[in-house]
Each structure stands twice: as structure tokens, then as C-alpha cells.
Amino acid sequence: MQSPTSSQQQDQEKKLAAATALHWVKDGMQVGLGSGSTAAYFISLLGEAMGAGQLRVQAVATSLVSEALARQAGIPLFEPRKGTRLDLTVDGADELDADLRLIKGGGGALLREKILATASRHVLILADSSKVVPQLGRFPLPLEVVPFALPWVLDTLEKLQANSVLRSDRQNPTEPARTDQGNVLVDCHFNQFPDPAQLARQLEAIPGVVEHGLFLGVAHTALVAQGEQVLVYKPGEAPRNIAEFTELP
Template sequence: MSSELSPIDKAKFVAAKQATQYVEDGMKVGLGTGSTAAWLVKCLGEMVENDGLKIRGVPTSSRTAELARDVGIEVISLDEAKWLDLTIDGADEFDGNLNLIKGGGGALLQEKIVATASDQMVVIADAAKSVETLGAFPLPIEVIPFGWQTTKMLVEETLIGMDVLGRTVSLRMNGDAPYYTDEGNHILDLHLNRIGHARQLSLVINQIPGVVENGLFIDICDVVVIGHGDGRVEVRDINEGTVEESRFDIIEKDNLFADLSD
């Protein structure tokens, strides 16, 4: 298999590599879900193998748990950890205030629980995920299967009073069958195009019976690490109010990264 990485994969890799600098020996670390987070897990696994890094990881999905074990990271549950030093995860969108849309990978509930049980949340993303206003990416909400069509109707009615441009709601599918999360729930994707008041929408959506959680992460992310295809990395820290830039020389490795894809 060729080791040549696409620009988007290079961007994800350098963001993940930069984010490993936040990880210290002995930490309990939340491990996100999705293609960008998979790069992080691989990078941390390399540090465990080559540098003797000792961490305990709390995965946000069964997929991430399997990958973490495969690369030698000790995996524990959130109940065992109780509280985390750090969570590193990807995002489907982020705005200038580091508010996020997450859940494209179907793990938003565990991701939000883990992120809010951490001293710090670091998001890794390629530059295409940066937006002025959230909403171009469909907003996922996790709903219980019982009465999901009624829940969908209530969501559609609620959106009429919200500051959004679109109101189409679709059930996420896995082939010909509904998609199921790790908790056995469904996901409704809200095609809103633009979200005028994300905080208000998050609060209102979560009041609808049948809704478990939504994919808006408001005031949770502390730092976003943005990768570019040419190796540049931008780090935005919302608490410090700083923006720093650096660059990685990318050395591509067949054995470590060729098996990762979107």
C-alpha cells in the first residue's frame, strides 16, 4: 500500500501530532471517535511503544476502544477513571468561539459525557472544519427508538420557532436499516444550514421527550488544533486568547498510518 498521504490526511495527522504535546505521563485521557481522532490514537500508541508513555485512555466508542487496545494503550471505563485530565477529540464544525458540532461518527453522547468530565478538551481538526456560523454540517441528535417518529415530529415542530435556515430532519441509516449507537439509540440528523443561536437551540432540543442528547458542544472546548495539508498547524486557545502557528515536516510511514482512512 502506498504511503502517500492526501492533503486532508496530512492535515489530520499534523493536528493529531501537535495535540500529543498536551499528553503527559500518568494522565487519564479521553479518546475521541472519528477519522481525525484515529490519527491521535495511533500517534499516542507510537509514543507508548517507543517512548514508554504511560497513560490510561477512556474511549468514546467501541471502535476507539478496539483501536486503542490494538496500539497498546491501556483502556479503562469512565466509571473507573471518575475524572479525566484531558480529552482529545475531533469535530465536524467549530466556530470562532470554539463551539462545536459533533456526532458525525455517531458517538456524540459518550463524547459529550467524556469531554465534560475532563479538566480540558482539545479538539483536533483540519482547516475545512472552521466556520463562521455553525449549521452547514447536519446537527445530530440521539433519540431512543421507542416512539422515534413522534420525537422526530416534535423536533420538526420545535424548529419552526428557532433561528435556523433549514428544518429537514432525517433518520440516520446504516444501509437499509436504522443506525444504532453504542447505547442502542437512533440518530436524527437536522439539516439546518445555519444555526443562529446555538446555545438556545441546544437547550430547547434537549427538552423534547425522547431526545437523549444533541451534538452541539457549547463552552466545552478549550483548545482547537487546526492542521493544514502543507504541514502547518494553528493552535487557538480560547482561555488564553492566543493563536500560535508551527509546522511539521511530515515523514510518512506505511506501517503506522496507511490503514487509516475517512
Template sequence: MNPTAPSTAPAGALTLAQEKQVAAATALRWVRDGMLLGLGTGSTSAQFITQLGAAVQAGLKVQGTATSMASEALARQLGIPLVAPQRGLRFDLAVDGADELDPQLRLIKGGGGALLREKVLETASDYLLVIGDSSKLVPVLGRFPLPLEVVPFALPWVLDAVEALGGAPVVRMAQPGAPDYYYSDQKNLIVDCHFEQITDAEQLATRLKTIPGIVEHGLFIGLAKAAIVVRDGAALVLRPGEAARPATDFTELP
């Protein structure tokens, strides 16, 4: 029992917040009774969780696992049944936002500091559906700083190694101008790397994996099966290397 929210909005400019709402409503069209869902983190994912909660209250039968403590708290507040991590657990569908995505659906994620849990959960999903506003689609990744989750002890050496790669690393602070570092749900640090343009995401991902102390990086490659991006009031579906198509062309998962 899904809400009947439309997947498109009247032609014309929408605010980014409105675009997030349209993207979330479109993703909800493909949620089915009995699904086990991965629940993402961030402002767009919060829109999806909120709309999913309304659908659950209206009778939709699903369960989920959240990629962050914040998303878990929101899901609990809305009455979405949650499942704890366990062996053998796989998700029918994960719905999450992205900080950037390119036409091949390579992603930068981690602006909300949840990249480790996001990558763990989305690797355990049969289908990752990305939702985003019009600002998220870019021709080349890298303008948004690439987050890394880093073991605190290893921080000085990680900064040296990333600097050598041209990443201009900056340790994320708890608040702008605050003296305290931001810590992830796993009590690790987040380092934001300013590459500006990432021309070879696969190679960079491989190199970052070899640096001791980096728990995970925010490049998500080969995970997203489709993305919903709202442009000019309409929800469009993107798949790797394919032209965008209206979401109304699809009656089931793209």
C-alpha cells in the first residue's frame, strides 16, 4: 500500500528541498510489501524515510536497517520495523542519497559522515537506488570533497599519504570554527579531500584502499543500479551509461 504521491511536479523551478521530496516519493513507488530495505542517511534519505513511515502507518509491510544512528532514530520514531545486522542478511532494496553522481552512477558519499555503514549495507543489497536533487548530477566527480573515515591513531600518516595524491585533506570539525573533531558513529575521524576533479575514480579508490588507517573511502563504484534525479520538476531515472528517462516509463524497479 504505497502513497499516491506523483513522481513529477508541475513544470517550473522547484527548490532543492522540493526536488528531494519528489525524488523520495518516486522511489517509494517501487517499494513492495515484504521487502527488507536499507535506509540511507542525509537530507534526501530523511525525506524517503519520512514518506516510508507514512506508508507503513497506512499498512505497508516492510522492515529495514539504517545506515546511521540518526536514520535509525527517525525510522523508530515513525514506526518502521528495524532489523539488527546479522549473518546472511541481504536487502531487497537500499535507497540512499549521494553528494555527487556521474553519468556512470559512480558516487561520492559521506557528506553526512556515514560512508562506512552506507557502503557495508549497500554492498549487502540486491539493488541500490540513489535519489537526489538536480545539483547532485555532475559530469566529473570531485568538486564535492571526498570523505574518508580514518582511525584516529593513523591520522597524521593518512594526511601525508592523501596530500601526496593531491587530495588537499582537511579533518572535519564537529562544527565550523569549533576546536573539536567530528567523529563518526564508529568513533572514527572524517577527512575531507579536495581533489576538485577525479578523472579516474577506480584508480583513486584502489590507491586509497592501500593506505593503512583509512577504514573506508567515499567513492561508491559499481554499486548503484539506478538513480532518480529531479530536473525541471520531473523525476528522471538514470542507469549507468544510459540516457535519462522519465520515471513514469517504469512500473517496477528500473
């Protein structure tokens, strides 16, 4: 269990990462809005900047919760059409490593998160320092699963030694958690997996698995707040202080 001090520090780091990301939103952009606590801070700050007349953007959200936050913040939402290419998507992560491989989906929005990420010119990940890990796998890997296929999916995951658990609804623990698409969520407790790409292929081959929470080769940049500083992560590069950058890396 986290101490109050640790929890408070993480919260401050999330706010710092969100505030830093706002500097890379340009007037007129079409922006993807992520889900989760760090993304929620970003949405709030973006709405404040728009309300002050500093920015004009249109947005698409990765979840119904983020849509509601965006409307409350006064951010105009638009319906994607064929050919829509977002300028920037700003999202969080449950885990990330030095190569910007991610685990996402702790909030259950992994499908829409991956859709918007792959439809974006630049994907910017925001994180507090606790999210950086030497190897992915400590955080349970979420899967979005078609309910009809659940028994067979669980059988296959057992063969992969996934230690899978059907996620329960927070409000009604006797019912399974549902995604915005009406599917169920399965959390896989691998603890670690040395070859994320191989695991991704294995999961994608299971009929009934709509999406998995491994985001590989998707993120372009991450802003990781560590205390009072922000570090910039790029795939295959050592982290650098944000002070070295005047524009989005």
C-alpha cells in the first residue's frame, strides 16, 4: 500500500507532466485525448487554456469518461471520418520501459486508446516516475474479450501461463467489468515477459481477444515527471531533461 507521501508525490508528478505537455499543443490541432488520471489533468489544463483564448483545438477522446471530461472542460469534440489523421494524441501509461514499450488499459480503454494512437502523427505519453520499469510485466496485462469467447480465451491463456483473472465491476463486484464497447476485461498476471513482441503475436492469434494492452512501437515520446524535473524519453535513446527541447521531440 502506498504511503500518503508517495501518493501525493505521484499526484504532483502527474500534474507536472500534464502541464508540460500543454506546451506542445499548437493552435488548430486535432488532438486525441487519453484516459486515466494523468490524462484527466491534461484535459482539464487544455480546457483552461482554451477558455483563456490561448488555444483552439478539436478533439477525439479514448473513452466515454474522457469525452465527458472534455465537454465539461469546454473542449469541442468531433466525429472522426475516413482519412482523419490526428496531429497529436496525449495519453498515459500503466508501465513503460526505456524503449517506450507500454502496458496500457488499466482503466479499460485499451481498444480506443490503440485506435487513436495508430491514427495519430505523434503519440505523447505522460507518466509519473513510478510507471518506468526495467522490464514490462509487473502491472497486469489487460485484454478486451468478446463475452461469448471468454471460456475458450481463458483456456488458451492458461496454456500461456497467464494467471488470468476476469476483472470485476467496481460498483457491482458480482458482475464483470465492461468496456465502452460492451466487452469484458481479463487481466493477465505474467509478472514479466522478456519478449513482448512474441507475446503480442500470441495474444493476437486468440479468437475472441479484441485487443491487448501491449503498445509496441506506438509511442513517439514520453514525458516522465521525476520530482520537480521532467525527462523526455525517446525509443532507443537515453532520457534527457525537458530543458533541452524547445519543440516536440
